[in-house]
Amino acid sequence: MPYYYVNNNPTLNPGYHHEVHTEEHANELNILSKKYLGFYSNCFDAVDKAKETYSDADGCKTCCSLCHKG
Incomplete structure (x- = not known):
């Protein structure tokens, strides 16, 4: 079971919405503003x-x- 985060900045993805990521992937993307x-x-x-x-x-x-x- 992974840890999950949501990106606080919707402009950092193609759909312009708040994306949910696993902790590992959020770190790979270097997302700094996340909840x-x-x-x-x-x-x-x-x-x-x-x-x-x-x-x-x-x-x-x-x-x-x-x-x-x-």
């Missing part, structure tokens, strides 16, 4: 948590592909 969401068994729960803050939250196409809506 810790928690330790989840799946990306769906992490995206739901992110939507409490950002209604436009979406899963990252690379690390949360099952939750990526585009």
Whole structure:
């Protein structure tokens, strides 16, 4: 089960929304402005948590592909 984060800056991705990433991928992308969401068994729960803050939250196409809506 990975740790999840949401990017606080929506302009850093092609869809201009707040993307949810695993901790490993957020670090690979060097995302500095991010909010810790928690330790989840799946990306769906992490995206739901992110939507409490950002209604436009979406899963990252690379690390949360099952939750990526585009």
